[in-house]
Amino acid sequence: MDVMSDVIKVGIADLASARHPGRLRTAGLGSCVGVALYDRRKKIGGLAHIMLPDSRQARGPIKLAKYADTAIPELVRQMEALGALRHDVVAKLAGGAQMFEHVSSDALKIGERNVEAVRAVLHLIGIPIVAEAVGGRVGRTVELDLEDGMYYVRTAQSEAQKL
Amino acid sequence: MFDDHLTHWEEDVLKEIGNIGAAHAATSLSRLLGERIDMEVPSARLLDFSEIAEEVGEDHLYVATFLEFGGDVKGSFVWLTEPFSARQLLWALFQDRTLSGSDEESSNAFSELELSALQEIGNILAGSYLSALADLTGLSLYPRVPGIVFDMGMAVVTYGLLEAGHYGEHAVVIDAHLTSRDARYGGRFFLLPDPHSFRVLYHALGVYANGRDE
Numbered sequence: 001m002d003v004m005s006d007v008i009k010v011g012i013a014d015l016a017s018a019r020h021p022g023r024l025r026t027a028g029l030g031s032c033v034g035v036a037l038y039d040r041r042k043k044i045g046g047l048a049h050i051m052l053p054d055s056r057q058a059r060g061p062i063k064l065a066k067y068a069d070t071a072i073p074e075l076v077r078q079m080e081a082l083g084a085l086r087h088d089v090v091a092k093l094a095g096g097a098q099m100f101e102h103v104s105s106d107a108l109k110i111g112e113r114n115v116e117a118v119r120a121v122l123h124l125i126g127i128p129i130v131a132e133a134v135g136g137r138v139g140r141t142v143e144l145d146l147e148d149g150m151y152y153v154r155t156a157q158s159e160a161q162k163l
Numbered sequence: 164m165f166d167d168h169l170t171h172w173e174e175d176v177l178k179e180i181g182n183i184g185a186a187h188a189a190t191s192l193s194r195l196l197g198e199r200i201d202m203e204v205p206s207a208r209l210l211d212f213s214e215i216a217e218e219v220g221e222d223h224l225y226v227a228t229f230l231e232f233g234g235d236v237k238g239s240f241v242w243l244t245e246p247f248s249a250r251q252l253l254w255a256l257f258q259d260r261t262l263s264g265s266d267e268e269s270s271n272a273f274s275e276l277e278l279s280a281l282q283e284i285g286n287i288l289a290g291s292y293l294s295a296l297a298d299l300t301g302l303s304l305y306p307r308v309p310g311i312v313f314d315m316g317m318a319v320v321t322y323g324l325l326e327a328g329h330y331g332e333h334a335v336v337i338d339a340h341l342t343s344r345d346a347r348y349g350g351r352f353f354l355l356p357d358p359h360s361f362r363v364l365y366h367a368l369g370v371y372a373n374g375r376d377e
Binding site: 009011012013014027028029030031032051052057058059060061063066097099100101102110137138139140141154156157 | 212213215216219221222224229272307308309310312313314315316317318319321322324325328329330331332
């Protein structure tokens with residue numbers, strides 16, 4: 001991955017959208033899910049680092065980027081504002097791991113629940129998932145290349161996988 | 164409790180918790196290693212989720228022990244050790260290169276057996292930390308079963324933020340750095356109490372009586 005190119009960093013419970021060239025990057029996905037959306041025709045992309053599945057569980061002010069059900073519509077809205085067309089947008093997912101076996105029941109399945117929630121929301125708004133690297137016990141760092149929509153998924157023990 | 168700042172009293176109390184907990188854990192580690200372990204003065208801060216990457220490195224790898232605790236106070240305990248330090252620990256404890264790896268290159272992977280040994284050390288350190296905290300506060304704290312990975316610190320620490328994530332975008336982090344005299348060992352403890360546990364902690368230690376009018 002080229003550090004010299006224009007990389008926009010996306011933090012935990014955060015999202016960003018941009019048009020080409022450049023890359024969107026988010027690091028340290030464990031149970032969180034990195035949702036990459038991309039309009040290949042317009043070369044407009046978006047990346048969200050989603051932490052929790054459902055904003056209805058919030059016990060405080062809702063930050064849209066944190067929840068699957070609010071982050072994805074917000075990302076689509078931002079991309080449309082940049083000129084993306086929803087029916088040209090596809091999704092790639094990474095993350096949603098279960099890194100520890102023995103954490104309490106709620107936290108135990110949070111990775112899986114995040115992935116399920118992301119899939120459900122994408123299905124609802126009609127954006128197809130074209131690639132996934134989810135589950136397992138590993139942390140992941142991802143980059144979306146805005147030039148071609150390639151999604152690079154790296155783990156601690158492996159070279160970047162190209163989705 | 165869900166405010167966006169800590170009062171001086173709250174910060175002092177949480178620092179003291181970190182101080183006593185981490186000092187006990189450092190003593191345990193020192194006994195295991197037969198070597199003096201120094202501890203920096205712990206910090207207690209409200210950390211924004213966006214700052215976590217800076218704290219532990221974007222995708223920096225650690226041998227990371229994660230453990231939840233329940234009881235009167237709930238939350239998570241994380242022990243982050245650099246891979247080099249983890250090797251040193253294995254070597255110091257077992258005096259056996261077959262367990263601690265024979266060459267430096269192997270430091271980018273740990274066997275199940277090695278991780279299991281390190282997890283046991285993590286369990287001992289967490290136990291020391293939490294029992295010191297229980298003694299200090301008179302509260303009950305029950306450590307749960309630990310887990311260990313050699314992976315991105317950020318991916319691990321995030322598990323300890325999930326509960327706080329329901330309330331906002333920041334969490335109280337009580338953070339203590341440890342090093343051995345010869346700098347062969349370096350590591351770090353994080354205590355991440357769940358948001359509803361602060362009131363219990365503060366009451367147990369008399370903060371509201373002295374510090375903040377409610």
